[in-house]
Amino acid sequence: MRSIAILSFFLFLFMSLPAESPDKIKVGEESLGTKKYKEFQKPGLCGTSCHTDIYQQWKQAMMSQAYTHHWDEIEYFKLAIPHGEKDEKVAKVADGCNGCHAPMSFMAGDVPPPKPEENSRANESVSCDFCHTVTGFKGEIPHNFNYISDPGRVKYGPREGEVSPEHITKKSEFLRKPEFCGTCHNEMNPFGIWVKSTHLEWKEGPYSKEGVRCHDCHMTNAPMKTALMGKEYPDARQHLFHGAHDKGKVQGTIELRIHPESREFEPGDKVKFTVALFNQKTGHKFPTGSVEDRIVWLHVEAKDSSGKTYHMKVDEKGFEGEEYTISTDVLAYQDMGIALDDPDFKGVQRDGVPFGDRIFRMPYFDPQGRMTIQQWNTKSLGVDYRIGPRETKIETFTFLLPDEIAEGEVTVTATLNYQKLVKPVADLLKVPGEATEIIKVNDHSTKITVFYD
């Protein structure tokens, strides 16, 4: 009995995300204005004379665009800053964005930084010299830019005994730890809600127990000369940081299989199809990170032998909050009206994908209980219907074969799609097309045959 009680206590500890008071957000805030830009070297210096390959990889990754990328710029300048000016509760949040997106600007006290078009040092985003001079983090849980930064001659790296004409090189265990990534990949907002928890999801999942780190999937090992005058290492860390903005990384993340309950039917019959969705690739949930923006949906369509197509609605399971996981024609995101100076703003369509499709998401709610894409204005979270690492989710679709369906083979295809930003929001805020490009994660088809009497 006692051992069961102890076990369930530990299970409880393990299953509940650490609860923290919003006061602890202040840990990261303490570093505002504590450094100067000139203490940090520019990425061009590291990249042109020495670390050429790594520099070119970083240039292509979102790390070098965390401040300048179009959606970041729009969300920061059109929503977060104006909202902060009008609402005391979220007043400080807009400064904090920079703690992760432009960490040097935050530490230099340059907030809000000049707009990207002004080409200031904020544009360096998450740079070489920022990461390679971090020595640890403050507090117990890495989150909200609670990294410890110590810029200077010493650069920290993964190897012992490196010699460089430019700087002193020291080995750091911390850089190699997922907690380092967690200082920016976990975020708690002013309401005490975990609005980003990629590192915590990883920690709860199977990969952390096997010692598979963030780096092993996002900074993979391969032969490379890490510095022009250095030697080639067989296991050099690639600075790819490929994620949601890399189609190839997203494709194949989930494997799909669809099958019917039987193979032969007549018009008027009901056929049940089952879809299994297996998360084989991500080390955290899918989607993760900016969960408030992302949308993943399962679309199932039948095509009869005459080429006519029929769309199927997902079978409801009846769990609490399910209405947020089935696409429908409702309006949401009304809280953008505050920043947009439109108190009567009615919102825009919640999903922008075919009605009746299953959506894998976790809704974020504003203080009035309406769905929001403004993570800083999130007071509660809804049902977590995302696909966990190595989890398999099952969905069913019941198809009533219409009287007019053509005789012969019917092909039924399940497609899982992904968009980085819900389209109605992107359309409203004029976010360029890349954010709403539909990425096909995977698809699979099966066949049944229709006979006439």
Ligand code: HEC
């Ligand atoms: C100083 C904060 C910071 C640290 C530390 C950090 N990141 Fe990030 N990372 C960001 C920000 C900000 C973005 C978002 C860029 C954007 O989309 O604007 C990002 C984006 C990413 C992406 C997504 C790219 C995409 O295409 O969507 C990956 C993958 C990633 N980081 C992995 C890592 C890993 C692995 C580590 C640890 C080795 C790490 N990050 C450490 C701030 C950080």
Ligand code: HEC
């Ligand atoms: C087993 C491999 C694996 C591990 C381990 C892993 N990831 Fe990922 N990660 C992926 C894949 C695959 C994707 C692309 C699909 C997606 O967007 O979720 C991804 C996506 C991401 C994204 C983009 C999410 C978005 O929507 O912007 C970020 C950020 C990220 N990972 C950070 C991390 C961090 C931080 C860790 C460690 C705490 C980590 N990953 C561990 C495989 C992994």
Ligand code: HEC
């Ligand atoms: C988001 C943080 C981050 C950024 C930005 C970043 N690095 Fe790194 N870098 C790391 C981490 C973490 C490792 C070690 C990974 C490991 O060993 O698992 C590393 C490793 C290295 C190494 C050693 C590679 C090896 O295998 O010996 C060099 C050299 C390096 N980085 C240079 C750079 C340069 C130059 C830039 C800018 C163009 C840069 N880094 C940008 C985090 C970063």
Ligand code: HEC
């Ligand atoms: C604790 C660190 C942190 C803070 C604070 C933070 N972000 Fe982020 N943000 C990230 C990371 C990491 C990502 C990238 C990947 C992901 O997890 O989706 C991201 C992604 C984004 C994206 C999506 C980019 C894309 O291309 O899809 C936007 C937009 C964004 N952040 C804006 C903001 C704004 C505005 C604020 C302030 C209100 C803010 N962020 C505060 C770390 C942070």
